Amino acid sequence: MFVENVQSALNQQINMELQAHYTYLAAADYFEGLGLKGFSEWIFNHAEEEMAHAMKIYKFIHSRRGRVELFPVPVPEGGFGSPQEVMEGALRQEQRVTASIDRIVKLARQEGDYATDSFLQWFVDEQVEEEELVDDLVQKLRLIGDFKPGLYLLDRELAGVNMLEETEE
Secondary structure (H helix, E strand, O other), rough: OOOHHHHHHHHHHHHHHHHHHHHHHHHHHHHHHHHHHHHHHHHHHHHHHHHHHHHHHHHHHHHHHOOOOOOOOOOOOOOOOOOOHHHHHHHHHHHHHHHEEEHHHHHHHHOOOHHHHHHHHHHHHHHHHHHHHHHHHHHHHHOOOOOHHHHHHHHHHHHHHHHHHHHHO
């Protein structure tokens, strides 16, 4: 068993990962509605990844004989203005997740909970990768601006990335 406030922070992190899952799912729907199937599939894959993160924490809590506490997951904000705005929102979300993970790492260290600290190092590394991936898309979308052929080509590029990921599985 581990310290109550660390367990509580991990339960809150599960909720944050589920919120990210919902937000990415809503964004995938938005891109699907625009006919941007590459973006939609890329974002959908990230939604699934966020769910996997939540389940990873869930299993860790149980491995420590802790208790999982589930909280309501807020409905994502709709009304996306543009693909760039969607990805800028995704970047802010990833930055919030990173900050939350960092806070839990700090808390675990303060409490001498080295097992949780060790467990969370995977998430620390994962968040570096996540922020880089999303920021790369934001930068490309800023460069493209309102140039629709550029958006089309980026969508095709993302569709290719998704196909490559499927063949590697």
